Amino acid sequence: MLAEFSIVPVGSGSxxxxxxxxxxxxxxxxxxxYKINPMGTVVEGEWDDIMKLIKKCHKTVMKSEERxxxxxxxxxxxxxxxxxxxxxxxxxKRLGKSLKK
Amino acid sequence: MLAEFSIVPVGSGSxxxxxxxxxxxxxxxxxxxYKINPMGTVVEGEWDDIMKLIKKCHKTVMKSEERxxxxxxxxxxxxxxxxxxxxxxxxxKRLGKSLKK
Amino acid sequence: MLAEFSIVPVGSGSxxxxxxxxxxxxxxxxxxxYKINPMGTVVEGEWDDIMKLIKKCHKTVMKSEERxxxxxxxxxxxxxxxxxxxxxxxxxKRLGKSLKK
Amino acid sequence: MLAEFSIVPVGSGSxxxxxxxxxxxxxxxxxxxYKINPMGTVVEGEWDDIMKLIKKCHKTVMKSEERxxxxxxxxxxxxxxxxxxxxxxxxxKRLGKSLKK
Numbered sequence: 001m002l003a004e005f006s007i008v009p010v011g012s013g014s015x016x017x018x019x020x021x022x023x024x025x026x027x028x029x030x031x032x033x034y035k036i037n038p039m040g041t042v043v044e045g046e047w048d049d050i051m052k053l054i055k056k057c058h059k060t061v062m063k064s065e066e067r068x069x070x071x072x073x074x075x076x077x078x079x080x081x082x083x084x085x086x087x088x089x090x091x092x093k094r095l096g097k098s099l100k101k
Numbered sequence: 102m103l104a105e106f107s108i109v110p111v112g113s114g115s116x117x118x119x120x121x122x123x124x125x126x127x128x129x130x131x132x133x134x135y136k137i138n139p140m141g142t143v144v145e146g147e148w149d150d151i152m153k154l155i156k157k158c159h160k161t162v163m164k165s166e167e168r169x170x171x172x173x174x175x176x177x178x179x180x181x182x183x184x185x186x187x188x189x190x191x192x193x194k195r196l197g198k199s200l201k202k
Numbered sequence: 203m204l205a206e207f208s209i210v211p212v213g214s215g216s217x218x219x220x221x222x223x224x225x226x227x228x229x230x231x232x233x234x235x236y237k238i239n240p241m242g243t244v245v246e247g248e249w250d251d252i253m254k255l256i257k258k259c260h261k262t263v264m265k266s267e268e269r270x271x272x273x274x275x276x277x278x279x280x281x282x283x284x285x286x287x288x289x290x291x292x293x294x295k296r297l298g299k300s301l302k303k
Numbered sequence: 304m305l306a307e308f309s310i311v312p313v314g315s316g317s318x319x320x321x322x323x324x325x326x327x328x329x330x331x332x333x334x335x336x337y338k339i340n341p342m343g344t345v346v347e348g349e350w351d352d353i354m355k356l357i358k359k360c361h362k363t364v365m366k367s368e369e370r371x372x373x374x375x376x377x378x379x380x381x382x383x384x385x386x387x388x389x390x391x392x393x394x395x396k397r398l399g400k401s402l403k404k
Binding site: 103104105107118121122125126129135136137138139140143172176184185188189192195196198200201202 | 204277297301
Binding site for chain 3: 350361374379
């Protein structure tokens with residue numbers, strides 16, 4: 001399944017960038033396929049692997065913050081592997097043009 | 102922590118109501134504090150208990166559907182229990198009037 | 203259509219409750235049907251009316267804050283009025299029992 | 304401000320790809336800075352321009368569908384232009400390494 005998540009530390013002021021760098025370091029070291037965008041991180045894998053990763057990220061932020069809002073969107077489709085690469089390509093193929101990524 | 106989740110079966114047409122009834126039956130039987138609203142279900146508890154419940158709901162929907170989009174929003178705040186009851190009351194107290202629920 | 207929205211002031215620390223009270227006061231005075239829950243506010247109406255209300259709420263928060271994250275989820279279904287009341291009732295009818303609200 | 308949005312046609316089965324191609328064609332022709340990822344589209348601009356674009360996309364989908372769920376997440380930060388390019392770069396600079404995009 002595909003999942004996008006983002007973690008917003010609340011009430012921390014200027015330290016948000018530090019927290020996000022910690023989170024992305026965990027994601028990048030996890031071995032799970034991912035793509036970062038300006039609003040969140042998309043990962044692909046099985047439910048338990050993805051949720052273990054997001055929990056680790058969320059708990060890391062909560063070590064330094066009083067409050068965090070974490071949003072997770074899951075797109076689960078049977079029998080469709082490697083959607084993290086194929087989903088955008090498939091739309092580009094339909095449109096017959098390349099899109100900004 | 103507080104979490105709101107919703108599960109949208111995609112491509113199933115008229116059977117959405119059946120799926121949502123299955124999901125709410127699981128939530129209502131779980132023993133976890135919850136409140137249903139027209140757009141989702143709010144639950145309160147520890148990370149693992151909440152994610153186990155949402156996984157069960159999501160997997161139940163995927164037994165009957167080819168695809169589902171599940172959204173989870175977590176509001177985690179240190180040292181604040183029973184927010185499922187207190188959060189709205191606290192805003193009403195500030196406003197000095199009761200709100201529609 | 204139905205829409206749920208929530209506004210999270212980022213970096214403001216303890217003033218979040220003040221901001222949310224301002225927002226809910228705007229919603230309650232708007233005349234638009236709404237229901238508040240512990241994670242957000244559900245409203246029902248036409249696209250332009252709903253977006254005008256959410257913009258007003260968001261801009262009010264931004265008067266006092268440097269940053270805010272606003273999330274909007276829209277569930278638009280043709281020919282279904284009064285879903286803010288009927289959606290939960292319809293699930294309860296299917297289940298044959300009442301749910302916590 | 305930055306905003307990510309996604310539109311999920313519900314109950315349409317296999318035609319989802321067609322709808323998403325229509326939506327991305329509208330976005331690509333709009334002139335608004337955007338980046339597509341496997342879970343949504345990130346755009347940058349003023350509130351009214353962004354909401355006008357998302358409304359056009361949503362209404363286009365509703366021409367062919369009975370129901371759609373549209374999610375919008377706004378990250379509004381005072382005095383920070385070109386975040387669609389700079390936000391990821393800023394995290395990479397903190398980490399001292401490049402991330403997958």
